[in-house]
Amino acid sequence: MSNETPPLFGKTRFLEGLIDQFLDQISEGIILVEMGIKAYLSNDEDTDICLEKLNQIIEIKRRCSELRRTIVTMLYTEMLLPDARGDVLRLLGSLFELLDEMGDNYQELMIVQPRRMPEFGQDFADLTNMAIRSVQAVVVAARTFFRMPAAVRDHINEVRVFEDETDKLAWRIKRRIFAADLSFEQRTQLREAAAMIDALADKAENIGDSLSIFAIKRSL
Amino acid sequence: MALIVTLIFLSSGLFLGWSMGANDASNAFGTAVATRMIRFSTAAFLCSVFVIIGAVTSGTGAAEGLGQLGAINALPGAFTAALAAALTVAWMSKVGLPASTSQAVVGSILGWNLFSGSPTDLGTLRRIVATWVISPVLGAIFAMLLYTLLVQWIRLTKPHLLSLDRNTRSGLILAGIFGSYAIGANGIGNVMGFFVEASPFRDLTLGRFNVTSVEQLFLLGGIAVAVGVYTYSRRVMMTVGDSLLALSPLAAFVVVVSHSLVLFIFSSTALESLLASWGLPTIPLLPVSGSQAVIGSVLGIGLLQGLRGVRQIRWGVLVGIASGWVTTPLIAAVIGFVLLFVVQNVFGQEVFRPLDQGLRPAAIERVNGARLPQLAVVAPRLAAHGVTASAASSDPHRLHTTLRPFAISDRVHQHRRGLPAAEDHQEPGDSDDRAGAPSPVSAAMNTAGANLSAAPGG
Numbered sequence: 001m002s003n004e005t006p007p008l009f010g011k012t013r014f015l016e017g018l019i020d021q022f023l024d025q026i027s028e029g030i031i032l033v034e035m036g037i038k039a040y041l042s043n044d045e046d047t048d049i050c051l052e053k054l055n056q057i058i059e060i061k062r063r064c065s066e067l068r069r070t071i072v073t074m075l076y077t078e079m080l081l082p083d084a085r086g087d088v089l090r091l092l093g094s095l096f097e098l099l100d101e102m103g104d105n106y107q108e109l110m111i112v113q114p115r116r117m118p119e120f121g122q123d124f125a126d127l128t129n130m131a132i133r134s135v136q137a138v139v140v141a142a143r144t145f146f147r148m149p150a151a152v153r154d155h156i157n158e159v160r161v162f163e164d165e166t167d168k169l170a171w172r173i174k175r176r177i178f179a180a181d182l183s184f185e186q187r188t189q190l191r192e193a194a195a196m197i198d199a200l201a202d203k204a205e206n207i208g209d210s211l212s213i214f215a216i217k218r219s220l
Numbered sequence: 221m222a223l224i225v226t227l228i229f230l231s232s233g234l235f236l237g238w239s240m241g242a243n244d245a246s247n248a249f250g251t252a253v254a255t256r257m258i259r260f261s262t263a264a265f266l267c268s269v270f271v272i273i274g275a276v277t278s279g280t281g282a283a284e285g286l287g288q289l290g291a292i293n294a295l296p297g298a299f300t301a302a303l304a305a306a307l308t309v310a311w312m313s314k315v316g317l318p319a320s321t322s323q324a325v326v327g328s329i330l331g332w333n334l335f336s337g338s339p340t341d342l343g344t345l346r347r348i349v350a351t352w353v354i355s356p357v358l359g360a361i362f363a364m365l366l367y368t369l370l371v372q373w374i375r376l377t378k379p380h381l382l383s384l385d386r387n388t389r390s391g392l393i394l395a396g397i398f399g400s401y402a403i404g405a406n407g408i409g410n411v412m413g414f415f416v417e418a419s420p421f422r423d424l425t426l427g428r429f430n431v432t433s434v435e436q437l438f439l440l441g442g443i444a445v446a447v448g449v450y451t452y453s454r455r456v457m458m459t460v461g462d463s464l465l466a467l468s469p470l471a472a473f474v475v476v477v478s479h480s481l482v483l484f485i486f487s488s489t490a491l492e493s494l495l496a497s498w499g500l501p502t503i504p505l506l507p508v509s510g511s512q513a514v515i516g517s518v519l520g521i522g523l524l525q526g527l528r529g530v531r532q533i534r535w536g537v538l539v540g541i542a543s544g545w546v547t548t549p550l551i552a553a554v555i556g557f558v559l560l561f562v563v564q565n566v567f568g569q570e571v572f573r574p575l576d577q578g579l580r581p582a583a584i585e586r587v588n589g590a591r592l593p594q595l596a597v598v599a600p601r602l603a604a605h606g607v608t609a610s611a612a613s614s615d616p617h618r619l620h621t622t623l624r625p626f627a628i629s630d631r632v633h634q635h636r637r638g639l640p641a642a643e644d645h646q647e648p649g650d651s652d653d654r655a656g657a658p659s660p661v662s663a664a665m666n667t668a669g670a671n672l673s674a675a676p677g678g
Contacts, residue, residue: 012386019382081385082256083469088381146381218381 241448274404331556356516
């Protein structure tokens with residue numbers, strides 16, 4: 001539970017602040033994951049930068065988890081958003097799961113450390129870029145949901161476009177991996193790395209689909 | 221002993237008040253409670269308090285409207301008519317049919333008129349029936365306008381979801397308070413209007429405040445409504461929110477405001493005075509059905525959403541509700557007629573007094589407009605006292621003495637409507653000014669008084 005104590009008056013503004021803070025943390029986590037993967041691709045080593053990013057991501061996950069619990073508790077105890085709090089909780093929960101999955105995947109990358117990944121550095125960088133853009137678009141869509149539900153659709157469309165591109169890039173990388181002169185073990189590790197990054201965009205698309213339904217329910 | 225008997229007779233009015241509290245409170249807070257924006261305990265408390273305030277402070281306006289339809293002149297008759305209306309509402313609620321208290325009351329008054337052979341003022345009846353069509357239509361129009369304006373405002377200001385939720389919640393509370401006040405002001409006429417003539421209370425003066433017997437009667441009715449709200453309205457509130465169309469909190473707010481506006485314009489004496497002072501046609505002060513206003517408002521919101529909204533409306537439920545609007549007054553009239561027969565012939569109670577076939581206030585106003593001779597107008601009342609018109613014209617003193625009780629009665633009537641006393645404002649040539657016009661009785665008395673002064677020794 002967060003140490004944040006809701007004030008006697010102005011609970012709405014306080015909660016709005018918490019939700020904004022939660023979305024900020026998610027955005028920050030996404031940036032850290034992107035920086036961490038790029039740092040790994042550029043060095044092919046378990047460097048200090050990579051470890052530092054991993055620690056930062058773990059810390060952000062912890063803060064997000066606390067914030068989410070505080071928001072959930074307040075929404076229910078204060079009987080706020082009776083018609084939409086289920087949707088809001090699912091949205092925040094999905095976003096946290098996305099961050100959690102990104103952190104876990106990055107951690108896994110640090111553990112497995114696929115050999116010869118830098119040989120496909122540019123391909124993986126493009127794939128990461130596209131997947132991260134998809135994830136960032138869904139966070140923007142989530143922010144929009146709280147103020148202009150009707151505009152969510154535009155951002156969801158972006159998420160779908162980026163996810164499509166990510167799929168294509170992942171398919172191309174996998175083909176190149178299996179066309180290269182690599183051992184089966186290396187091929188499997190690299191394919192798993194590409195699939196992990198691709199899965200982030202898929203997850204973002206799923207959140208986007210749910211979000212578009214939440215937005216339709218809230219549209220006036 | 222007489223007081224106990226009176227209180228026993230009042231019990232049917234209290235039963236009717238309870239029924240109204242159980243049913244009509246859902247019109248003010250039902251959508252808010254059903255959408256879980258407001259707790260039932262909060263809604264019940266606010267509703268009870270403001271129903272009582274509305275009943276005591278503004279209840280007289282709409283109560284007059286029913287008096288024009290048919291003035292039940294015997295307490296057992298009032299008891300029976302109120303009981304018939306209450307039984308109709310309670311029975312229809314029990315079997316799940318939508319009921320309207322005001323329609324049941326109108327039906328029971330018509331039943332009394334039929335039983336007692338009293339003439340029904342068809343003009344007033346027409347106006348009341350017209351409100352059954354006008355109030356849902358007005359509710360729909362208000363709802364469409366309000367909803368459109370609110371949506372535009374939200375699109376312009378783009379409030380956070382939580383801020384919008386907070387504002388909607390505050391709006392629902394305020395609208396519910398307004399609605400409760402309107403239910404008290406407009407509906408108390410249905411509940412206690414029967415007993416106005418037979419109020420067992422006396423005027424009280426508490427320091428600078430004067431509490432009339434009618435206000436005390438309406439306070440009692442308001443308390444009965446509040447008991448109905450607390451004891452039986454929860455289930456109705458929970459079902460009213462989505463019986464016809466699933467509403468968002470914003471739509472719920474619009475429905476309550478529209479319903480309150482409709483009730484307000486049909487019960488506000490202040491609005492009537494304002495319109496009259498601007499030279500505009502006034503809106504008849506009549507008890508209208510809050511349920512009809514709510515249904516009209518919900519339909520308005522549904523229609524505003526175009527084909528999608530039309531598809532979402534549960535038309536089967538609407539047909540059931542509309543059939544209830546037709547059957548309620550008929551059932552109440554039949555039950556009233558049967559009960560009056562039983563009370564008169566089995567219990568030996570006098571359910572009506574076959575006297576005073578004189579003109580009702582509404583008819584007097586129409587006669588005023590037609591500029592009929594004063595003595596011709598008051599002739600039936602004089603005849604009831606064995607005085608012919610020719611004798612009255614030749615004996616001003618006798619005319620003055622005979623008409624005095626009627627003149628006082630008319631002044632009381634005007635006072636209740638909040639109109640200025642005719643004698644204080646009447647100028648020569650103002651006879652067709654409705655607000656300040658003297659009744660024919662007063663005019664005849666003035667003439668008699670003038671003749672008396674002019675007579676030697678007068």
